[in-house]
Amino acid sequence: MKTVFLRDDDVFKADGTFLKIFRFCLENRIPVVYGIIPGLLTPAAAQTLREAKRRFPRLLDIAQHGWLHKDHSGRGFDKYEFGPRRSFELQKNDMGLGVKKMKRVFGRFRANVFVPPYHGYDSATIRAARFWKFAVFSAGKQKKERFPFLSLPAEISLNSYSHSGEPRPLSCKEMILRSRMILSAAPLCSGMVFHHRAYGDQASWNQLKRFLLYLKRLEAQRWTRLVLFSDLLKARLRVPGRFGGRR
Secondary structure, three states, rough: OOOEEEEEEEOOOOOOHHHHHHHHHOOOOOOEEEOOOHHHHOOOOOOOHHHHHHHHHOOOEEOOOOOOOOOOOOOOOOOOOOOOOOOOHHHHHHHHHHHHHHHHHHHHHHHEEEHHHHHHHHHHHHHHHOOOOOOEOOOOOOOOOOOOEEEEOOOOOOOOEOOOOOOOOHHHHHHHHHHHHHHHHOOOOEEEEEEEHHOOOOHHHHHHHHHHHHHHHHOOOOOEEOOOOOHHHHHHOOOOOOOOOOO
């Protein structure tokens, strides 16, 4: 059985698109990790997430997705908020602003997880994440850096992207093909990432909805198990090292 987590990035406001997908996942008991941009978070979105986590703790994790989701690469491609043009101190300070905001707003409902915007990071990012005592680091394809905590990359993208980096929707068929390629090769745990704002219109939302229900069917057939990072952390405490990463 393959262990799979779903991550929805760039969450900061409770608009119609977000709420539509958010409520669908709760109603269908689909666990999702929400990557929150703390510097942009609205009070309405914070309240929605807090209340859901209080009522349905096994159906969502509230993770930190950078600070302001600002591109500091200066190149227009290969973007990052945390990366080589930024010193350890700058990265640590921005990350810390996010940590303090997440703790203040979410308290005990905050998952101790860092998701770097644009999946960009370097060794200084990892040092900063260690300084702030994160338990989980989740980017895209894992680089060669050593991780002093649990690294859970989301290698399956449920979006395509425009030249400017804006997420674009995929068809259900394309999502299934991408997922099968990775899941067939993954040893234990695979991550899927999507951006809810790419699925705002009815046609694209229908495609994402079909894919999410497809994942539920796989789970019912015991091909996959949908989990949160909090589930994997508990499992790692029981079986140290099982899901990768280094202490």
